Amino acid sequence: MSSSIPNEVSKPAEVRRFLEGDPRIIAPQLLGAVLTHHSEAGPVSVRLTEVEAYMGPRDSEHPDPGSHTFGGPTARNAPMFGPPGFLYVYFTYGMHYCANIVCGPDGSASALLLRAGEIVDGEGLAALRRPASKAHKDLASGPARLASALGLTTADTGRDALAPPFGLWLPATPAAAVASGPRVGVAGPGGSTEYPWRFWIEDDPTVSKYKAARPRTRNTAV
C-alpha cells in the first residue's frame, strides 16, 4: 500500500527524542514506521510490522537474560551502549544478519530488534537480495530477511539510522491494533512469558510466525 508521509514528527531530532523512550513502551508507536536504506544499488524502504524489545543490564527493573547486553559491554554489542537511533547489526548462524535500532537514553543498552516489515519502496532491489522469497509478503518477514532486503550487514552496525543513507519516519497515525507476546527463538527464561516483549501489528500478513527456541543438534565429534 502507501508508505507513511514524512511530517513534523519525523524530523531526525524529534525521532531521536522519541527513541529515548523505553523500547517496551515505544514499540507499539514504532510499528508502522518506515525505515529506508539508500545504498549504491538504490533505495529500499520497509514499513515495520514486528519488533522485539531487548533491555539493558542496568536500566530495566530486572535484567534481561535474553539480551546481547546481559553480560555487559563487548566489542560486538558496543553500539547498544551508545545513544538511541543508531543501528546494532549482528551476524548469526554463520550466514545471517539481524538489525536493531538502539533505544533508551545513552548508556541504557536497550534496543528494538527489527523482526518483520512490508517492503513499500525498492521492491525490485529487495527481491534481488531475497532470491528465495516467492511472495511480496515474505520479502522481509523475519529479522534476517528484513536485514537482507535492506542490504544491512555488520558494516552498518553503529551507523546512524536517522541520517543518510538511512532514514526513519514515524507513522502519521498509530497502528490500529498491536499484539504482544514472548520473543521468538530466545532460549532460557528470556524467551518465557515473563518477557512478553515481542510486538506486532495484528493480522498483518508480513508478521513472522512464532517459533520457540530449538535446541541445536550438535554435530561435533566426540
Added chain:
DNA sequence: CTCCGGATCCTCT
C-alpha cells in the same frame, strides 16, 4: 499444512 535437519562462522568463555 507442520516438522525437522543442515548450512556455516563469528563471538565470547
Added chain:
DNA sequence: GAGGATCCGGAGG
C-alpha cells in the same frame, strides 16, 4: 570449544 535474537528445502500428514 560451544552455540546462536535464522532460513530454507524436503519429507510426511
